[in-house]
Amino acid sequence: MRALLVVNPAATTTSARTRDVLIHALASEMKLEAVTTEYRGHARDLAREAAEAEDIDLVVALGGDGTVNEVVNGLLHEGPAPEALPGLAVVPGGSTNVFARALGLPNHPVEATGAILHALHERSERTVGLGLASGTRGSEDESVPSRWFTFNAGLGFDAGVVGRVEQKRERGKRSTHALYVRQLLRQFVDEPSRRAGRITLERTGEDPIEDLVLSIVSNTNPWTYLGNKPLYASPGASFDTGLDVxxxxxxxxxxxxxxGTQLLRSSPERGPQGRHAVSLHDLSEFTLHSKVPLPFQMDGDHLGLRTSVTFTGVRRALRVIV
Structure with missing residues (x-):
């Protein structure tokens, strides 16, 4: 087997020594080429080259959810073709690692590497569904390139929190759960539309849902983690179904x-519920419109402002080693 290992050197929970150990462990079981990313989008470019090659069987992403997202978008540049494209393996190296943990992998990179090697030996894999976000036809965002996401996306409040965290990280702050909590509180204080939202959800054959302040789109659960505690915004979300909101x-x-209390107490059986909460399950396609440009995020990566995004749930999009 020939594999490409994409290494994010800025991964927050791995050191250079740890990464060397992981590389040697993987190289002992396969013909491995390890490449360190050098700029934002480099992981996507490397994965795209691997997808276009004829002799790469597997792409391993060593990094956080942002690195995984780039690799997925590189592999699926020409669209899903699970049997024709290289498989994906994930070694978690970020602060949260939602996708890897949702797949059932250990959160420790060394233990996860061992699990991946065992899965390869046992030929254990699954084909997962993913989400695709596109600029809505006829909107000012129509020309925005489509992008895949593995576990969640958001337009509005939660994306604003992600944007604040990224600004702090650019100024040298470490990505910690405490940082996210602080920026969530600041986003709440500064949110201009806490009592009357600006987002409308539209889907074919149904009445629109208007005046949303927050919209979390989930491709799996949990939605995220607070330390080691999983948070379930949409408990029914799954890699085997469409998208939940x-x-x-x-x-x-x-x-x-x-x-917030309901989210902290959420479980695989019950998420937030109430008069001001809307929960939708297994959607194949829908659109979020905003009256004004709002922050937009995918897999914890802030992507700027959007006024309209169309979401599609694509089943059986990518093979992963688990």
Missing amino acids: LGLSRLSTAAVTKY
Whole structure:
């Protein structure tokens, strides 16, 4: 087997020594080429080259969810073809690693490498569904390139939190869960539309859902982690179904207290519920429109401002080693 290992040298939970150990472990079982990323988007470019090659069987992503997202978008540059494209393996190296943990992999990179090697020996893999976000036809965002996401996306409040975290990281702050909590509180204080949202959800054959402040699109669960605690925004979300949505139409102090508490207590059986909460399950396609440009994020990566995004749930999009 020939494999490409894409290494993010800035991965927050691995050192250079750890990465060397992982590379040697993988290289002992396969013909491995390891490449270190040098710029934003480099992992995508490397994965695209691997997808276009005829002799690469596997692409291994060593990094956080952002690195994994880039690799996935490189592999699927020409669209899904699970049997024709290289498989994907993930060695978690970020602060949260939602995708790897949702696949059932250990959160420790050395243990995850051992699990991957065992899965390769046993020929264990699964084909997962993914989400695709595109600029809506006829909108000012129509020309925005389509992009795949592995576990979640958001337009509005949660994307604003992600944007704030990225700004802090660019100034040298470490990506920690405490940093996310602080920026969430600051986003809440500064949110201009806490009581009347600006987002409308539209889907074919159904009445629109209007005035949402927050819209979390999930491709699997949990939605994210607070330390080692999983948070379930949409407990029914799965790699084997379409997309799920949690929308909130109010973010008053009382509403945040209520839904925040529900989220902290959420489980695979129950997520946030209430008069101002909208939960939709297994959607194949829908569009989020905004009256004004709002922050947009995918897999924890802030992508700027959008006024309209169309989401598609694509089943059996990519083979992963688990």
